[in-house]
Amino acid sequence: MKAICWYGKDDVRVDTVPDPKILNQSDAVIKITSTAICGSDLHLLNGYIPTMQKGDILGHEFMGIVEETGSEVKNLKRGDRVVVPFTISCGNCFFCQKEMFSLCDNSNPNAWMAEKLYGYSPSGLFGFSHMMGGYAGGQAEYARVPFADVGPIKVPDELEDEQVLFLSDIFPTAYMAAENCRIEPGDTVAIWGAGPVGLLAIKSAFMLGAGRVISIDSVEERMALARQAGAETLDFNDEEGVLELLKQKTGGRGPDSCLDAVGLEAHGTSMGAIYDRIKATAFLATDRPNALRQAIVGCRKGGTVSVPGVYGGLLDKMPIGAAFNKALTIKMGQTHVQHYLKPLLARIKGGEIDPSFIITHRMRLEDAPEGYASFKHKQDNCIKIVLKPGQSAATTNGH
Amino acid sequence: MSSPATSITNVGTRSDDKTDATRNKSSRKPSVNVGSTERTISTVGGAALALYGLSRGSLAGIAIAAIGGGLIYRGTTGHCNVYEAINVDTAHGKHGGVSVPGNSGIKVEKSITINKPASELYKYWRNFENLPRFMDHLESVTVSGEKNSHWVAKAPAGTTVEWDAEIINEKENELIAWRSLEGADVDNAGSVRFEEATGGRGTVVKVSIEYNPPGGIVGATIAKLFGEEPNQQVQEDLRRFKQVMETGARSTTEGQSAGAGR
Structure with a gap:
């Protein structure tokens, strides 16, 4: 089959690889109909995530048709149409039974690697480094899905791929991030980043009762979408400074909660941001937490900071004094996707939200390397790319 | 309570150990205090380390080669100075059913x-x-x-x-x-x-x-x-x-x- 493989920094290629097989009897093999490139895939492209190996198949946002199931799979059969969560979870361990699926004890065969860095290992993830299990990803024609009775959710035929595809990651990620904001009716939520997660987090925050959402970004087409989603916008590069503007916009109190949907590769021109770039380049630190710093300093007293943006390693110059003295609550983590699948599918089905509004590009699987490049450089107004394995250019040529 | 694995190791009579060690110490030429399996592993492992060390050619490589050489000596003569110093003998049998x-x-x-x-x-x-x-x-x-x-x-x-x-x-x-x-x-x-x-x-x-x-x-x-x-x-x-x-x-x-x- 054809698959998108990682070969190094800024080097992803279309490769022909062996078709996936059932390895455990609780596995399924899925024929992929739609698969997306995630902002966190750019962290892999940019070489920020350790323990990638040449030839690794990328991709963790995918859906398709069940092709084959292992003998122990009970909930799925050949021909079922499913969306696959990016978190791989066994369903039986202490954490899965508490519905903390991204913390599954059993799904990471390379748990020892993660333990060296994190003390304890989170769950395995598709296509996201060997430290996270080294599972082959879903930017391919087929994928092996472990624990097929626990992860994949069947989706009704009347919903298009594009309406449900983002249940695999970014819609639950945005929704959990909004939930982590502990929103009370009428709250003001500030969201750093108006990429796919940031945009879906705006919608989610309103669903959870926010009175106002302030979206902070600097890319005009993203800010336009944020406004369409109901948010006020604030330019990250505004000379008055984000923190001052936030204070003015919230009557001097500050937002009730702040959400960092940017993560470890935040941009910025502040002294802190420049310092981060130098340190990260010299490998003295791995993450550039500019958005997170602002979220902490910008948040009102007693407020909540929610972090769905991916952080992988070490960071520096955290305003811990601001967090402590303002008695902030900080909530973060990879998404417990399985916990959110049913309620969010119901919201899509009920017409409350159509997450496909973030899609700007549809491409053939084979065009993924160009897709990665334009996504990275935000060329051609690129916000979200959906790849369609097995389809010709003619049917995917839509913006 | 200590684990059973710990307790069984203490079952043995320690006097046998001492006897063996004393005998080894009293002999003039290097006596055999390394068991046969261990001698083979010492020799083969030593040779591998020595070759690896020499092939590196660095200061660390020379040190590795020296360790390898020591192991070859240990394997071929059956005598280990380190074992002698810490009263260990792996060449002479079991001690009262101790695993x-x-x-x-x-x-x-x-x-x-x-x-x-x-x-x-x-x-x-x-x-x-x-x-x-x-x-x-x-x-x-x-x-x-x-x-x-x-x-x-x-x-x-x-x-x-x-x-x-x-x-x-x-x-x-x-x-x-x-x-x-x-x-x-x-x-x-x-x-x-x-x-x-x-x-x-x-x-x-x-x-x-x-x-x-x-x-x-x-x-x-x-x-x-x-x-x-x-x-x-x-x-x-x-x-x-x-x-x-x-x-x-x-x-x-x-x-x-x-x-x-x-």
Whole structure:
């Protein structure tokens, strides 16, 4: 089959690889109909995530048709149409039974690697480094899905791929991030980043009762979408400074909660941001937490900071004094996707939200390397790319 | 209470040890105080280290080569100065039924919490033939009686080591302890304990493994250099035990698709 493989920094290629097989009897093999490139895939492209190996198949946002199931799979059969969560979870361990699926004890065969860095290992993830299990990803024609009775959710035929595809990651990620904001009716939520997660987090925050959402970004087409989603916008590069503007916009109190949907590769021109770039380049630190710093300093007293943006390693110059003295609550983590699948599918089905509004590009699987490049450089107004394995250019040529 | 593996090591009479050590010390030429398996491993391992060290050509390489040379000496003469200094003799027989003579072996203790009742875990472990399903260094265990079994384990360079073992202590759903019998290629002993975790959170499994590594402490150090770390190995065994018990199989990516890795 054809698959998108990682070969190094800024080097992803279309490769022909062996078709996936059932390895455990609780596995399924899925024929992929739609698969997306995630902002966190750019962290892999940019070489920020350790323990990638040449030839690794990328991709963790995918859906398709069940092709084959292992003998122990009970909930799925050949021909079922499913969306696959990016978190791989066994369903039986202490954490899965508490519905903390991204913390599954059993799904990471390379748990020892993660333990060296994190003390304890989170769950395995598709296509996201060997430290996270080294599972082959879903930017391919087929994928092996472990624990097929626990992860994949069947989706009704009347919903298009594009309406449900983002249940695999970014819609639950945005929704959990909004939930982590502990929103009370009428709250003001500030969201750093108006990429796919940031945009879906705006919608989610309103669903959870926010009175106002302030979206902070600097890319005009993203800010336009944020406004369409109901948010006020604030330019990250505004000379008055984000923190001052936030204070003015919230009557001097500050937002009730702040959400960092940017993560470890935040941009910025502040002294802190420049310092981060130098340190990260010299490998003295791995993450550039500019958005997170602002979220902490910008948040009102007693407020909540929610972090769905991916952080992988070490960071520096955290305003811990601001967090402590303002008695902030900080909530973060990879998404417990399985916990959110049913309620969010119901919201899509009920017409409350159509997450496909973030899609700007549809491409053939084979065009993924160009897709990665334009996504990275935000060329051609690129916000979200959906790849369609097995389809010709003619049917995917839509913006 | 100390673990059964610890207690059995203290069963032996220490006077035999002293006698051997005294005899070795009193002889004029370098006496044999290294066992035969260990001598072979010393010689082969020493030669490999020496060649590796010389091929590096750096200061560190020369040091490695020197260690290798020392091991060749140890292997060919059967005398180890380090063993002499710490009163260890692996050439002269067993000591009153002790599997692992006191403090001369490697001891690893690890624990893990498994979301299953102790009875289920005990039952699975008590059938020693299940052990190779999660202990990767084991090739097979054959149960030959109520208390007895024969174990085959993988050794470096595609070889195997074997031993007979007996269960020396057991308490249903709580504890199993075993040790190797006279004539083992590798003297070893182990125990596993199952304790209910607080708040109905499954079972805490505590394992203690003790063995005399082939090639002695020096052999174990070389093995560590090549990535065979006993602590890590036991931890991984336990992790796989948990996977098998909680999910029915080991989590794996072996045999999955990947690019050619150019």
